[in-house]
Amino acid sequence: MRFTPEQLEAARDRVVPDVVAGGLRVLFCGINPGLMTAATGHHFARPGNRFWPVLHAAGFTPRRFHPAEQAELLDHGLGITNVVARPTARADELTPEEFREGGRILAEKVARLRPRWLAVAGVTAYRVAFGDKHAAIGPQERTLGETRIWALPNPSGLNAHWSLTTMAEEYGRLRAAAFGAGTAD
Template sequence: MTPEELSAARDRVVPDVVTGGLRVLFCGINPSLTTAVTGHHFAHPGNRFWPVLHRSGFTPRQLRPSEQAELLGLGLGITNVVARATARADELGADEFREGGAALTAKVERLAPQWLAVVGITAYRTAFREPRARIGPQDRTVGGARVWALPNPSGLNAHWTVRTMAEEYARLRDAVLTRPPADPPVSGPTRAG
């Protein structure tokens, strides 16, 4: 990718990978410029989402970002709190996160996933005005879905290793497997942005 391609990708919106009735809707903070150029979520080479997802047991093998559509067959999907691409998440303001939280709530109401997994505790705290939230299951629901805050898989998040993140993601996977949805899933693919 050239610097020009990355610069041109700023503020671009990347379509979600979603369908109704998912087991888990993973929600990133916002797309990176690499994701915006490729159209594939968590595509930056330093992002650890795909290895963590596999090591935690959510996927049978490590998927590449270009294989993101395979998540739907596993009952998994991807969206973001804030839709627009930036070079770094710290370019986003609190108002933008709160607007994103409102839009995310409406999206979750429409798609009805069992769990909403927000991958970034600071984004979750800001978007949903939960300043004391910690990594793990949350007491609240969003749009009817149970909520789990997960560590941000960005390579910039040095507090978490692939191993420790995979352990936390596996806690969510175990909760998903032991607490089936109350209602049958809604069928039919949707690509929303």
Template sequence: MAAGGLSVLFCGINPGLMTAATGHHFARPGNRFWPVLHLSGFTPRQLRPDEQEELLSYGLGITNVVARATARADELSRDEYLEGGRLLTERVERLVPRWLAVVGVTAYRTAFGEPKAVIGPQERMIGSTRVWALPNPSGLNAHWTAATMAEEYARLREAAGLPGS
């Protein structure tokens, strides 16, 4: 594991209303984060949102770019993304994960001022932390299937040197 104890810090865009209500990341039924995390080999079984603390035992963490809950990410302002990127940078500098995985390339582009960023590893580093933009697992992101998302998440897992579960 990295000095801060995390191999990968996953970073969602912002809490949805279900997440805000339950306190569990990616809690909305139909969100594909938890199935994709398992399919990609990060976890030995599919975790439920209320089991998110188990991620720590695999060297994984979870956070968000923006703290404000909304029904849809497109309700967030550019200023909220930029401030979220600044605060996320501070969090990463404090936690020192090996990789920061931003779950949503559009959120990454906006929060970090990288309009041409594509899915995959980024040139940007935050201190010694590498950055990877992953596809957003929301059901609204229909052109990515669970299988194709799992392939991309597995690329990150392999780059992070984590064994497949």
């Protein structure tokens, strides 16, 4: 579906519901919804975003899901939320205060839902939201209750430092930690 610039701008005020349930294996956490996500109501909806292909390539899903199929993630023990709920065209429109408040809200959400892993897709967002300046991609020492945390590369097409292959390898490390050697099924 194509949107006009006016339609995308109008989506700045929309709330994108989380895809969550209690006791998930992995709760993926984006930085914040993009305008395409806000316009469609589906997480990681921008065509250049690599979240859905990487999720499949890493073995989390049996096939490549489309953003409109996001609710099917729950059947695989997976969910999606964001650090900051406010939709923007780019993450650099967010303030450090929004990230810190988002981290606080996220910690409350994790305490309520108790996923095994919180996977933050964007190490810079994780650093600011949780005040951990030295965090690197991979598992973190910090936990939220019993929930372990993994900082993942941001799947945005703007993140050219990571190829689809290298990103899938890192996501695959998380999959192995969350599900063992097999797939999420």
